[in-house]
Amino acid sequence: MQFEQNKFYLTVDIVVFTIIQGELKIVLIKRKKEPHRGMFALPGGFVNLHESLDDAAKRELHEETGLKEVFLKRLHVFADINLKRLRVFADVNRDPRGRVVTVSYLALIDGETVKLHATSDAELAKWFSIGNLPELAFDHREIIEDALKELRFEIQMTNIAYQLLGPKFTMSELKNAYEIVLDKELDKRNFSKRIKLLGILRPTTETKMEGAHRPAQLFEFKDKEYTFLKDKINVFV
């Protein structure tokens, strides 16, 4: 075939966001091989020739971060979502080994699931606050910045927040997640009104008592599928 020589390496890189101790964090792994050995990088790696990008992302994330079944299950959900928002990074010189094109993935998981992981494999995979990242291999800083922008966009335009929280949560917990992602304080009255108006939540009959104050009502997401709140988009009459 005429173009036999023009072949590329294809990789996937996954930006996994979560909230731990009130901070937005991502998983990074310490590279064991050259290039950039010893530096931190996003989990990810080479796509096999007969493997879908989604499968490669799940496989690499599992291999490199050693995450458990629980986490993989969540990951599956994320894969469904993020096919819609794949990004490509393809600069000629982005990898010293040759021409490597990468496709980035965005994943969200909730803090509870995270804790299960963080104890198991801390040597290789660690959580880093988004505001305090180490020096990163390749162009991974750029990929992360892009993913963060996308996350901020998506959390306002879609219902993806369901991935950041457990199945039931208080309005305060939800607001807190938005505040952390958007890095901005929100007014609780307006937040609550707006979220209710969007109609993405269903109140449950349960409440959560925690500390010396009035118990909070628990909510759940109506849909645990990626939904675009498109009324906000079709702006022209």
Add this chain to the structure above:
Amino acid sequence: MQFEQNKFYLTVDIVVFTIIQGELKIVLIKRKKEPHRGMFALPGGFVNLHESLDDAAKRELHEETGLKEVFLKRLHVFADINLKRLRVFADVNRDPRGRVVTVSYLALIDGETVKLHATSDAELAKWFSIGNLPELAFDHREIIEDALKELRFEIQMTNIAYQLLGPKFTMSELKNAYEIVLDKELDKRNFSKRIKLLGILRPTTETKMEGAHRPAQLFEFKDKEYTFLKDKINVFV
């Protein structure tokens, strides 16, 4: 290198939109080679190993549609824009020649530029109405549908409409372009108010007389750079 066998072909495909005779159209070319010889496909092709995706897109578009300098100049603008919205199509079986991953580009040009082209090379490259496409090679129909969705999103959220029109235009011409892209009638009073409110246009002192009626004021875009109208996005207080 361990992954030597896992190499991919990388292609770019370009969806070029324009408006001709009141219809939204795209360029398709008739394939001269197998696979899918004789079928219509998006302009595009293999990326060379030492070439950026943008350069490959410009090169392939020029090679396959024979477009002139005028057009290439516009294309350059489009390339700047659309790096932000690259899409990947990477299914395992999308091309019978092997594992081919493609990156899609979205381009807009104005009807005037188009006419220059359409006469030159009509055998191989043709304009097709978006509502009346022929059978398409590979997964190009899916790529086009994706590009159309993106176009409809972008025309409402950004100032990309400047690429669909000449340097100066009447409010009616602009409204018409929006109507064609969105496939929806718009109220001229509300459209005009909203566009003025967005502040992306500057009125000129010139007018356009055409037919037996009051002459129309000509406008131009303030910025001919991709601008996101982000006030519409940050929705939370």
Add this chain to the structure above:
DNA sequence: CCAAAAGTGTTAGTGATACACCCATGT
């Protein structure tokens, strides 16, 4: 009764929507 977070309502302002008439021109 005190501390702490939950929960809730009003007002003013801004933009969205729906709708109808006059204006400038060529014939």
Add this chain to the structure above:
DNA sequence: ACATGGGTGTATCACTAACACTTTTGG
């Protein structure tokens, strides 16, 4: 004078934004 498309204004409604007090609980 009339036909044609250009150009504009107003009233209603919905959402945004700013802001403070009462409720429920544990200690």
